[in-house]
Amino acid sequence: MGTVRCRQGQHRQVAVPHKQGGNIQGPRVQGWKSLWSGVGTTRSGLEDLWRPREPQCLHQQLLEPAPLLVEKPLSEWPVPQCINLFLPEFPIRPLREHQQLKILGLVAKGSFGTVFKVLDCGRKAVFAVKVVPKVRVLQRDVLRQCKEEVSIQRQINHPFVHGLGDSWQGKRHLFIMCSYCSTDLYSLWSTVGCFAEASIRLFAAELVLVLCYLHDLGIIHRDVKMENILLDERGHLKLTDFGLSRHLPQGARAYTICGTLQYMAPEVLSGGPYNHAADWWSLGVLLFSLATGQFPVAAERDHVAMLASVTHCDPEIPAYLNQGLSLLLHELLCQNPLQRLRHLHHFQVHPFFRGVAFDPELLRKQPMNFVPETQTSQLCPLESMLFKDFDCHLESYLVHAPSLA
Numbered sequence: 001m002g003t004v005r006c007r008q009g010q011h012r013q014v015a016v017p018h019k020q021g022g023n024i025q026g027p028r029v030q031g032w033k034s035l036w037s038g039v040g041t042t043r044s045g046l047e048d049l050w051r052p053r054e055p056q057c058l059h060q061q062l063l064e065p066a067p068l069l070v071e072k073p074l075s076e077w078p079v080p081q082c083i084n085l086f087l088p089e090f091p092i093r094p095l096r097e098h099q100q101l102k103i104l105g106l107v108a109k110g111s112f113g114t115v116f117k118v119l120d121c122g123r124k125a126v127f128a129v130k131v132v133p134k135v136r137v138l139q140r141d142v143l144r145q146c147k148e149e150v151s152i153q154r155q156i157n158h159p160f161v162h163g164l165g166d167s168w169q170g171k172r173h174l175f176i177m178c179s180y181c182s183t184d185l186y187s188l189w190s191t192v193g194c195f196a197e198a199s200i201r202l203f204a205a206e207l208v209l210v211l212c213y214l215h216d217l218g219i220i221h222r223d224v225k226m227e228n229i230l231l232d233e234r235g236h237l238k239l240t241d242f243g244l245s246r247h248l249p250q251g252a253r254a255y256t257i258c259g260t261l262q263y264m265a266p267e268v269l270s271g272g273p274y275n276h277a278a279d280w281w282s283l284g285v286l287l288f289s290l291a292t293g294q295f296p297v298a299a300e301r302d303h304v305a306m307l308a309s310v311t312h313c314d315p316e317i318p319a320y321l322n323q324g325l326s327l328l329l330h331e332l333l334c335q336n337p338l339q340r341l342r343h344l345h346h347f348q349v350h351p352f353f354r355g356v357a358f359d360p361e362l363l364r365k366q367p368m369n370f371v372p373e374t375q376t377s378q379l380c381p382l383e384s385m386l387f388k389d390f391d392c393h394l395e396s397y398l399v400h401a402p403s404l405a
């Protein structure tokens with residue numbers, strides 16, 4: 001890690017190394033230098049990654065039809081370091097006609113990658129592809145984390161987790177492909193404000209199952225928040241973005257200060273040691289916000305100020321909330337991680353979940369009393385562009401692409 005990451009959207013996302021005495025620049029510079037020196041003879045390849053895109057190719061593209069996500073076959077041998085570094089999690093994908101992807105529009109620009117809605121022309125199905133510039137991964141010294149994200153997502157198979165469809169690399173970019181979801185919980189919350197108790201119960205039960213599943217596999221998510229919960233066409237959730245997740249065996253401790261400030265547990269904000277219980281705090285923040293329309297503690301400028309706020313102000317749980325829900329929030333937003341609710345059997349017998357079957361298939365059959373609006377296939381004007389080499393022309397596209405979501 002070794003970097004500070006701030007989410008471009010609503011809430012500040014951070015990743016700070018433990019015990020660096022606040023010197024967050026040091027390890028980043030050091031990490032980059034050591035990577036650079038390791039690159040050796042392939043320096044020119046990396047310089048190529050740095051070079052800004054030529055503006056004149058834009059005119060040419062605007063005249064050409066239909067954006068196709070096509071990879072040039074990379075057949076150099078020996079494999080250059082700027083490719084080798086990302087193997088095996090991001091294989092080099094050979095050009096195959098039936099795998100051509102056509103860009104339908106821009107979904108979101110995350111702090112790391114840009115997410116596109118694409119059509120797989122061969123399978124005639126719509127997917128989301130996150131495109132991450134390699135240079136950004138190297139600059140921010142998050143190569144290991146980036147590979148871990150893909151390997152964790154590959155390992156996971158759960159109805160409420162957004163599984164990995166495919167991952168590969170081009171010369172300048174990494175590509176992570178998943179099924180496309182038309183909305184996320186944050187967008188819905190922004191329109192709805194507060195959710196009905198029945199919806200909160202269903203969301204909470206689905207998230208309890210996901211977190212127990214991940215923790216049993218020894219995975220801590222570290223960024224549970226509304227923006228990272230996508231909703232399927234029937235309103236059931238899919239946890240996504242394993243960019244800050246890591247393998248943490250039961251009994252082990254973590255120390256990196258990372259996550260999204262308003263969702264971070266006190267023990268994470270203070271630099272640890274912390275464990276999987278931190279995800280349950282984040283769930284508490286999320287459920288509080290769904291129930292009341294606001295965060296339990298207002299956002300602060302950095303993790304030090306956030307820690308002071310979280311430790312000193314006890315979030316006021318409104319009296320109008322259902323007693324069971326109120327109790328659940330108290331037990332999740334518990335300062336002491338050892339006393340925090342965290343085992344499946346705690347939830348199964350909890351008054352808020354009375355009558356709820358903690359079974360993914362049964363939960364999925366329950367109707368949500370809202371159904372997310374499905375994005376009508378808006379065709380963006382740039383759909384009349386053809387990318388002969390998607391990897392090369394992507395950045396020019398990013399400058400001009402309108403947002404679909």
Ligand SMILES: Nc1ncnc2c1ncn2[C@@H]1O[C@H](COP(=O)(O)OP(=O)(O)OP(=O)(O)O)[C@@H](O)[C@H]1O
Pocket residue numbers: 006007008009013107108109110111112113114115128130178179180181182183184227228230240241243
């Ligand atoms: N499969 C998908 N279908 C639809 N939208 C998606 C999908 N995956 C991601 N998104 C949208 O794109 C946004 C950014 O994606 P993601 O969080 O993976 O990128 P990121 O660069 O890691 O962002 P950040 O670091 O800011 O969290 C998400 O918040 C979500 O709104």
